Amino acid sequence: MTEKEKLLEDKDEIKNLRKNRILQSAFTFFSEKGIDTIAMTDIAKDAEIGVASLYRYYETKDEIAIKTAMWAWENQKEDIMPEIESADYEVKTGLEQLDFIFGKFVKLFENAPDFLRFIYFFDSYAVRTKIAQERLVDYEKMIGTVQEVVSKAINKGIEDGSIDKKYAKDEEKLYFTTMHSLFSTAQKLTLNKNMLSIDSKTNGAEQLALLAKILIAGIKA
Known part of the structure; x- marks a missing residue:
């Protein structure tokens, strides 16, 4: 490697570290306060970067919100x-694989509630501000990797007989129904916490674990 190549590599590394710092700052702000109330100047200050430099990386708040969403999903992907x-x-059988995946939602609720809050805020922001679908293609692909893993477990379960074969023609519906049930419940529990006195009567992780068991029992062969 020549000196010039090494210098360019070092610059790329610094650039990537700076981008990661920006996205971490954006994620922290967005997951705590939502996206609408946060200004680009807030992110720049927390990331210790000039506002002009921030705009060179991300031209709009929509753009940084989308990139933060992809960054957040990628971090979760790397973990699981x-x-x-x-x-x-x-x-494992397909049903056992699905049970394992469902269990990860309980861990997600316990260990990464900020991720669940952020995704809720991001989805709401994207709908409210009417972000064009073509701008969300890469984000959708990121989520698609999760669908691929879950769908593979469902298909395996139907083939090996651990999941009721009546779902053989409804694999995609089964994916969306189970995932939306778990994800929405986890987000609600994370956002509401103990807003009402009755909310404190049942542990959130226990509720999610019970929901997972109900879903597994409902599709078991």
Whole structure:
């Protein structure tokens, strides 16, 4: 490697570190206060970067919100995929794989409530501000990797007989119904916390674990 190449590599590394710092700052703000109330100057100040420099990386708040959403999903993917790709996971039945994935929602609720809040705020912001679908293509692809993993488990379960074969023609519906149920419940529990006195009577993680069991029991062969 020449000195020039090394210099360019160092610059790229600094640039990537700076981008990561910006997205971390944006994520922290957005997950705590929503997206609408946060200004680009807030992010720039927290990330210790000039506002002009921030706009060179991300021209609008819409853009930084989208990139933050992809960054957040990627972080979650990096956390779970090693287990999904392990030999222990591979030998499970389709229903067991699905049960394992559902269990991850409980862990997500316990360990990453900020992620759940952020995704709720981002989805609401994207709908309210009418972000064009073509701008969300890469974001959709990121979520699509999750659908691929879950759908693979569902299809395996139908084939190996661990999931009721009556769902053989409804794999996609089964994916959306189960995932939306778990994700929406996890988000509601994260956002509301103990808003009412009755909310404190049942542990949120226990509610999610029970929901997962109900869903698994409902599709079991």
